[in-house]
Amino acid sequence: MKRVDRHPGKTEIPVGELWLVVDGGVKKWACLSCPGGCGVQISLSLNPERRPRWEVEHDFWKRPTVSPSIHQQKLCRCHFWIRKGLIEWCKT
Template structure:
């Protein structure tokens, strides 16, 4: 997981990386490339005041877990969890 101070916009996030946007110590966004291979950038809001919203936690080894699941609905329409740094595909 890489911490950045601003949203990556259209910058390409390397496959397998999660970018955490933190501004003044506040987690704002979790950004990643779709693990389904379609190339879509996924931006997840971490703002507790907005819906939908997600939560990112790290374990002792700094592996991210994101909840709830992520359902990318643009291109490949994949649905998955990120738990302890691993992709777990949701069953269809």
């Protein structure tokens, strides 16, 4: 998990990395490349007042856990969890 101070915009996020956008100590976005291989950049809002919204926590080793699941609805349409830094695919 990499902390950045602003949204990456069109910057390509390396596969397997999660970028956490933190501004003024406030978590704003979690950004990653789709693990399904289609190349879509996924931006998850961490704002508690927006819907949909996600939460990102990390363990002692900085491995991220994201909840709830992520259902990417463009191109490859994959559905998955990120738990302790690993992708767990939802059964279809």
